[in-house]
Amino acid sequence: MAGFKVLSDAEIEQEIAALPGWERQGETIVRTYPIRYHAAVAAIVTIADRSRRIQHHADLDLRMDHLRASITTHDAGHRLTPADFDLARRIDEIVSAHQAIPLD
Numbered sequence: 001m002a003g004f005k006v007l008s009d010a011e012i013e014q015e016i017a018a019l020p021g022w023e024r025q026g027e028t029i030v031r032t033y034p035i036r037y038h039a040a041v042a043a044i045v046t047i048a049d050r051s052r053r054i055q056h057h058a059d060l061d062l063r064m065d066h067l068r069a070s071i072t073t074h075d076a077g078h079r080l081t082p083a084d085f086d087l088a089r090r091i092d093e094i095v096s097a098h099q100a101i102p103l104d
């Protein structure tokens with residue numbers, strides 16, 4: 001799909017610096033959130049809703065006590081674009097709203 005601006009290494013560094021918890025792994029950004037299983041299921045439903053609206057989707061990996069999100073832009077040849085960082089910020093907001101129940 002046209003219209004995606006592929007970010008330079010310097011731009012990626014700058015974006016990552018403003019997103020605590022996220023790290024770059026090649027041409028993806030990833031974050032692992034400690035969160036209860038059922039709370040994460042609820043978060044995922046909201047993330048899915050939001051993703052459909054903005055037409056940008058993360059890979060989500062749910063485990064017993066954590067949720068891992070991994071993001072890249074498929075339509076830019078699996079490169080990092082501003083849409084990835086926008087989605088990361090939205091996922092941060094959604095997950096933090098569902099982390100109210102602490103892990104034991």
Ligand SMILES: C[C@H](O)[C@H](O)[C@H]1CNC2=NC(N)=NC(=O)C2=N1
Binds near residue numbers: 056058074
């Ligand atoms: C047609 C549809 O908008 C595209 O396939 C969207 C859907 N969600 C997407 N999500 C991500 N992460 N990258 C994409 O390139 C992408 N493209």
